[in-house]
Amino acid sequence: MDDLNGCEVCQKPANQKCGGCHSIFYCGKEHQRSHWKKHKKFCRPFEMANDDNVGRFIKATKEIEEGSVIFEERPLSVSPMQLTLPVCMGCGNHVTAEDVHPCPKCGWPLCGEQCESNPNHVPECYYTSKIGQKVSITTFDTIHPLYRCVGALRCLYQKQFAPDVWRKIEKLESHCKLRKGTDGYEQDRLCVVDTIRNFLKLKEFSEEEILRCTGVIGVNAHEIPLSTPSQVGLFNVTSIFEHSCRSNAYKTFSMAGQVRVIAGRKIDKGEHISICYTEPLQTTLFRQKHLQRTKFFSCRCERCLDVTEFGTNVSALNCQSGQCKGIVLPGSFENENAEWCCKQCGSKQTAEFVMNAMKRIGDDLVLMDKGSVEDCKQFLDHYSTLLTPNHAYMIDIKLALGQLIGNGDYSLKTVSVDDLLLKKQLCQDVINIVNIIAPAEKRVIGIMLVEIYTCTTELQRRKLHKANKDPVSMLTECTTILRQAVRCLQHEPEVLFEGKLYLQALKDLKKLEGCNQLLIQNPSLLMK
Numbered sequence: 207m208d209d210l211n212g213c214e215v216c217q218k219p220a221n222q223k224c225g226g227c228h229s230i231f232y233c234g235k236e237h238q239r240s241h242w243k244k245h246k247k248f249c250r251p252f253e254m255a256n257d258d259n260v261g262r263f264i265k266a267t268k269e270i271e272e273g274s275v276i277f278e279e280r281p282l283s284v285s286p287m288q289l290t291l292p293v294c295m296g297c298g299n300h301v302t303a304e305d306v307h308p309c310p311k312c313g314w315p316l317c318g319e320q321c322e323s324n325p326n327h328v329p330e331c332y333y334t335s336k337i338g339q340k341v342s343i344t345t346f347d348t349i350h351p352l353y354r355c356v357g358a359l360r361c362l363y364q365k366q367f368a369p370d371v372w373r374k375i376e377k378l379e380s381h382c383k384l385r386k387g388t389d390g391y392e393q394d395r396l397c398v399v400d401t402i403r404n405f406l407k408l409k410e411f412s413e414e415e416i417l418r419c420t421g422v423i424g425v426n427a428h429e430i431p432l433s434t435p436s437q438v439g440l441f442n443v444t445s446i447f448e449h450s451c452r453s454n455a456y457k458t459f460s461m462a463g464q465v466r467v468i469a470g471r472k473i474d475k476g477e478h479i480s481i482c483y484t485e486p487l488q489t490t491l492f493r494q495k496h497l498q499r500t501k502f503f504s505c506r507c508e509r510c511l512d513v514t515e516f517g518t519n520v521s522a523l524n525c526q527s528g529q530c531k532g533i534v535l536p537g538s539f540e541n542e543n544a545e546w547c548c549k550q551c552g553s554k555q556t557a558e559f560v561m562n563a564m565k566r567i568g569d570d571l572v573l574m575d576k577g578s579v580e581d582c583k584q585f586l587d588h589y590s591t592l593l594t595p596n597h598a599y600m601i602d603i604k605l606a607l608g609q610l611i612g613n614g615d616y617s618l619k620t621v622s623v624d625d626l627l628l629k630k631q632l633c634q635d636v637i638n639i640v641n642i643i644a645p646a647e648k649r650v651i652g653i654m655l656v657e658i659y660t661c662t663t664e665l666q667r668r669k670l671h672k673a674n675k676d677p678v679s680m681l682t683e684c685t686t687i688l689r690q691a692v693r694c695l696q697h698e699p700e701v702l703f704e705g706k707l708y709l710q711a712l713k714d715l716k717k718l719e720g721c722n723q724l725l726i727q728n729p730s731l732l733m734k
């Protein structure tokens with residue numbers, strides 16, 4: 207995204223921008239035409255812009271179709287999470303006392319010989335062996351403080367050995383001024399600065415510079431879920447996409463570790479392209495707090511500004527006053543201490559009451575067994591008086607229960623018709639809400655569609671068995687659902703649950719399409 211001011215072909219002064227990416231220039235039509243064959247591989251449907259509110263952001267330079275890959279790139283730097291149990295410094299996967307393979311040069315934990323030469327591990331290996339020390343990690347079941355410094359160390363290594371990469375890292379926002387005085391900043395000052403400057407004796411890196419790196423990681427790093435646990439990565443362009451709680455794009459990863467930004471819906475020319483930095487299916491209070499604590503801004507997206515979240519009432523409570531069936535919400539979420547008020551009867555609740563209730567239910571959610579159909583049903587029943595049907599907590603349980611019924615120990619064939627219908631309804635409820643509040647959450651929609659598909663096939667199997675139903679329309683119904691699921695999950699990496707689900711759904715879809723084709727070609731088969 208670097209600005210170029212000369213013609214891409216002859217370097218002469220140029221003022222004709224490429225209409226696709228707006229990021230390169232030509233002296234005239236002729237050079238633009240001759241260069242297209244080369245440029246089309248790199249031409250992007252967006253450009254970078256800047257404003258006082260968001261800082262740098264990304265804007266579409268042409269219409270982008272839903273489901274298309276907007277951008278793909280490798281990370282500038284990858285590291286384990288700051289707070290982590292010991293993991294392999296190569297691949298990032300968990301290691302235990304039994305299977306750890308300490309690096310023969312520096313002692314940092316690896317999972318085996320194959321990770322000794324993993325490029326991710328070069329920085330800490332270089333700096334640790336240079337001082338003639340070896341790291342010795344012997345406890346594997348608690349968060350290890352030494353890992354706190356790895357992200358910053360790997361960035362600083364780029365400063366010394368890969369200045370091109372460092373220039374890109376340096377441009378990223380660190381919010382150092384806003385972070386100063388926070389617990390995270392103090393912890394970084396005590397742990398990370400101390401490890402880098404005193405244990406590793408890297409006096410060439412100043413405290414300020416080290417804290418800038420931890421700040422950049424905190425504000426910009428994206429979780430890379432390809433290992434267990436996930437690692438985090440800094441990206442040159444992906445780090446520039448702004449946040450929205452109702453984003454129009456989402457991220458996924460290729461098996462090679464490249465991030466992909468995908469259009470979650472059609473994006474118009476000139477629209478800002480956004481991704482979601484927080485949990486899109488959470489309440490507004492939760493999302494706001496999380497964004498303020500980790501990214502240092504208050505979100506003012508269309509969803510946050512509408513307390514009803516487009517009429518879904520995902521953050522609202524039911525009125526508890528007498529027979530009133532009203533909805534209780536604050537006038538705005540911008541002030542977390544604002545009073546909540548019933549839109550129907552006008553009765554009021556303090557912010558403190560709401561926060562305590564949310565905390566209590568949140569604690570219940572953490573403690574309950576989300577793998578138990580009965581516990582999930584009980585939760586929905588118990589909280590239906592206080593929480594709206596689409597409240598984030600209710601959606602969370604509906605999402606769990608929609609997957610749980612007929613899975614695991616229960617085969618779908620043993621599930622009652624009532625439960626099958628309930629499963630289908632719960633999954634549809636989740637899809638309906640997600641489509642309104644976070645339409646780019648294709649993973650959730652895809653998972654729910656697969657559940658609806660399995661449920662529909664089972665219900666059809668039973669109906670078909672009892673009454674002579676029309677098999678063609680049944681087949682068409684299943685094919686349509688599965689096709690939508692495949693479209694939603696198509697970009698998911700195969701190591702993840704969603705990627706595996708995609709492969710299975712694709713296989714089933716091919717079979718269904720084959721059956722459809724067969725029936726169209728041989729209608730007489732239906733008579734048999």
Ligand SMILES: C[S@@+](CC[C@H](N)C(=O)[O-])C[C@H]1O[C@@H](n2cnc3c(N)ncnc32)[C@H](O)[C@@H]1O
Nearest residue numbers: 259260261262379425426445446448449501503
């Ligand atoms: C990952 S960076 C995005 C790139 C950043 N704008 C820049 O100029 O480098 C995240 C930071 O961008 C800003 N930002 C992103 N989305 C925003 C939004 N919706 N509203 C306000 N600020 C936002 C915040 O300062 C946030 O901490």
